[in-house]
Amino acid sequence: MLPVGEHWDLSLRTLGARAVRKALADSGNLQPDAIYIGNGLANILSHQANLGALISDEAGFPGIESCTFEAAGASGAAAFRAACMAVQSGLVDIAIALGVEKITECDGSTAQAAQDLILNYEFEGTNGLTVSAGAAIIAQRYLSEYHLDRSVFQNIALQSYQHAQGNPYAMYRNGITEAIYQKQPMKNHPLGLFDVSSLADGAAALVVTREELIPEESRDDMIRVLGSANAIAPLSLHDRHQLLQYRAASQSAASALRKAGLSLSNMDLLEIWDAHAIDVVLAMEAIGLAIEGEGWQTDMTTLSSMGGCLGRGNPLGASSAYQLVETVLQMRGEAGACQIGNLPKTAFVQSLGGLGSTAITHILGH
Amino acid sequence: MEAPRHWRLKKQRYSLTGEVCPHCSAKIFPPRDVCPECGQEAKTAFQFSGKGEVFSYTAITDAPAGYQDQAPYAIALVKLNEGPIVTAQLTDLGTEPVRIGMPVEMVTRRIKDDGNERGVILYGYKFRPVMQG
Amino acid sequence: MKLLIPEKPVGIIGYGAYIPRYRIPASEISRIWHGESEGTPIKEKSVPGLDEDTITMSIEAARNALNRAQIDPKELRAVWIGSESHPYAVKPSGTVVAEAIGASESISAADFEFACKAGTEAVIAGMGFVGSGMGDYVLAVGMDTAQGRPGDVLEYTAAAGGAAVIIGPASEALAVIDAAYSFVTDTPDFWRRQTQKYPEHGQRFTGDPAYFHHLENSIETFFTETGTSAKDYRFAVFHQPNAKFPQKLGKEFGFTKEQFQTGLLSPMIGNTYSGAVLLGLSAILDIAEPGDKIFAAAFGSGAGSDAFSFTVTERIKSCRNLAPSTQAYIQRRTEIDYAVYARHRGKYIMN
Known part of the structure; x- marks a missing residue:
């Protein structure tokens, strides 16, 4: 994992290769058979396709299997799920899942336009919709249906920025006060600047293998993948029967829990997608952690424990890899100032791609 | 230059031409091969009236590239009277504040210039408050 | 015989107006270029919105005309747009308008230009088309987003708007x-x-x-x-x-x-x-x-x-109330100042 931020001096391949090597070092220098790469925007922002060959060679592994997975914000989780499937199937022994995103290669409006491609280009993007405006449209409807005002997003944002204060890899480490939050400029009403995550550079990687291949001395650090699921919902907001139901989030959560044979009440730690404050609210409701209309009321202390996309920063396709790495650190007791009280034994990690259109959930355990 | 793409979609964009499912009568916009309601094949053209109401909305002040010359603008999900919801800009709002439930009607407007006054002009649907009289 | 009278009698079977909602008072233009005291030739003028041009305005006027004509747009045999502000120098406005209003592909479509009488020129052509029996219905539009050089006397008056008429057999005419x-x-x-x-x-x-x-x-x-x-x-x-x-x-x-x-x-x-x-x-x-x-x-x-x-x-x-009246468009009004007007009319240099 590399710090999220503006890496003016690092290019896409360096970011990715460094995260790969750090993950391998952490694993006790296992030799990978495959590197699966989660990335959203390199094709546009770095003018670079074929990342498998680019990054795996840069990391020092010519000759291995490597290719890219794209699922917008959930790209890193998609690569991780691919690594799990490859290893579990026996086709691959040791796989690396890398999430990498290089945002600062271009000017801001180009990065913005690239991010907007996660919407339906023909019928949303072409009509001038942006990602944050789409989130704001959902939020506006939410506030209207449940007779709420925009202050419901305050706790979510404050909590994320507070959690990020203890995360050395986070972009925003100064925290924000209620007073600052309440004076924020609007991004797209009713979402303010602090309700919408900022895109930034980042790379995070995880090594996936079978237990018997792990050296004896490293087995205590091992975290098990108990469940994994990917579900999609209609891409366009206008095609959804219920705008306020993140169907993909609920289906992917239920499916991953079922595979793990666990329920939500077993989860000690929750990593929920928070690219926009409204994403947290609707994911909470979709997953079943809150009833409809009350997703904003939930106790947030075990949510996004290292700052989430809002506080940590949002390296789009890499963010879901950060979520997984951060969860592993919490479960190992290595989360430093962000460490939650009791060492979590089980964790629920969900990443969303687009405005809830793709949801990938992983259940991790000791 | 995206002329082929806009050309292919012109009936949808200029006049909200969608589909009606021959199996379950669902009205569909934009047109698609498989009816989202019943899962069967759909390809019968249907002309929407263009009347509807604001389902939700927001304002865009930091418009994306290609849309800055019309910013700031309001963008909404509009629920058409026939059922489907479309994503579209609101235009000619005057002093009337946008609200959920506001009755609106379709107009065909310039969406954007495809490249610095040299490319193709993209025309398409937007919605405005229903005009009286 | 100097008059133009077709063999078969013809008439207007539908008409529709369009005027954009923005207005700049002549006094505001005078303020910029001549000081407050200057007399002005009119009270105010209409200004197109940022997303409007002769094509979009023609589409709305044509839809109004079709509503009053109560014919299927597929029955039109020609779509002719008269303007001196066609958005393209080369590429007809008429094809966009025809497609947007749902006209068939078996039509004549063209743009007319004769300064301020391009619209009535299209009407005369339509009289000949229908009057000769070549087709039952012709859509003729006169529409402009007129240009006036900043500071020129024409800037007070160069406005935006127009109307569409559908020419058809006299027996169906309003x-x-x-x-x-x-x-x-x-x-x-x-x-x-x-x-x-x-x-x-x-x-x-x-x-x-x-x-x-x-x-x-x-x-x-x-x-x-x-x-x-x-x-x-x-x-x-x-x-x-x-x-x-x-x-x-x-x-x-x-x-x-x-x-x-x-x-x-x-x-x-x-x-x-x-x-x-x-x-x-x-x-x-x-x-x-x-x-x-x-x-x-x-x-x-x-x-x-x-x-x-x-x-x-x-x-x-029976048909006049099937579309908004011209006065309804005149009364729909948002006043803008010269700075906004300059933006609407593309007078800022952006590069």
Whole structure:
């Protein structure tokens, strides 16, 4: 994992290769058979396709299997799920899942336009919709249906920025006060600047293998993948029967829990997608952690424990890899100032791609 | 230059031409091969009236590239009277504040210039408050 | 025989207006260029929205006309757009309008240009098309987003708007076209060269040798040939580059204020160029009664004049409320200042 931020001096391949090597070092220098790469925007922002060959060679592994997975914000989780499937199937022994995103290669409006491609280009993007405006449209409807005002997003944002204060890899480490939050400029009403995550550079990687291949001395650090699921919902907001139901989030959560044979009440730690404050609210409701209309009321202390996309920063396709790495650190007791009280034994990690259109959930355990 | 793409979609964009499912009568916009309601094949053209109401909305002040010359603008999900919801800009709002439930009607407007006054002009649907009289 | 009268009688079977909602007061333009005290030729003018042009405005006027005509757009056999502000120098406005209103592909489509009389020129062509039996219905539009150079006298009046009419058999008409007459000479009073943004004009030369000479000739000839005079018409509408010229012209021929005030829209919205006479006509049709006779005379620089006489039929009563009235568009109004106007009209240099 590399710090999220503006890496003016690092290019896409360096970011990715460094995260790969750090993950391998952490694993006790296992030799990978495959590197699966989660990335959203390199094709546009770095003018670079074929990342498998680019990054795996840069990391020092010519000759291995490597290719890219794209699922917008959930790209890193998609690569991780691919690594799990490859290893579990026996086709691959040791796989690396890398999430990498290089945002600062271009000017801001180009990065913005690239991010907007996660919407339906023909019928949303072409009509001038942006990602944050789409989130704001959902939020506006939410506030209207449940007779709420925009202050419901305050706790979510404050909590994320507070959690990020203890995360050395986070972009925003100064925290924000209620007073600052309440004076924020609007991004797209009713979402303010602090309700919408900022895109930034980042790379995070995880090594996936079978237990018997792990050296004896490293087995205590091992975290098990108990469940994994990917579900999609209609891409366009206008095609959804219920705008306020993140169907993909609920289906992917239920499916991953079922595979793990666990329920939500077993989860000690929750990593929920928070690219926009409204994403947290609707994911909470979709997953079943809150009833409809009350997703904003939930106790947030075990949510996004290292700052989430809002506080940590949002390296789009890499963010879901950060979520997984951060969860592993919490479960190992290595989360430093962000460490939650009791060492979590089980964790629920969900990443969303687009405005809830793709949801990938992983259940991790000791 | 995206002329082929806009050309292919012109009936949808200029006049909200969608589909009606021959199996379950669902009205569909934009047109698609498989009816989202019943899962069967759909390809019968249907002309929407263009009347509807604001389902939700927001304002865009930091418009994306290609849309800055019309910013700031309001963008909404509009629920058409026939059922489907479309994503579209609101235009000619005057002093009337946008609200959920506001009755609106379709107009065909310039969406954007495809490249610095040299490319193709993209025309398409937007919605405005229903005009009286 | 100088009159233009088709073999088969024709008429207007549908009409529709369009005026954008933005207005800049003439006093605001005067404030920028001449100080507060300057007298102004009109009260205010209409300005198109940031997302409007001759094509979008023609589409709305055409939809209004179709609503009143109550025909299937697939029955149109021609779509002709008269304007001096077509968005493309090469690529017809008519094909976009035809596609947007749902016309069939088996049509004639073209853009007309004759300065301010491109719209009425399209009407005359439509009379010939329908009157000869080549097709039952023709859509003719006069529409403009007129350009005025900043600081030029035309900036006070160069406005946006126009109207669409559907020409069809007289038996279905809401107003039968009794006759038309067209008079043209080569007179360089006003022009815009290819690729130039703003037109040039001959200043006072645009008055007597241009506007008055051509309109006087067409009206006089029309009256002589038809054996009519001002008193035979309940309403009259003339090309209206400002408030003064059409009133002076009307009075010359014995028209009274009661006859021409309904169609005189330039004091409230400015000069809509190709749209002006058809828009004035649409305001008249909004209130005319069956049996009323209407006289209309357009002027286009370069130069020429088209004169028409219409007789309103019973059908007007059942169809006039099927689309917004011209006055509804005039009353729908958002006032803007010169800074916003300059943005709407693309006068800021962005590169």
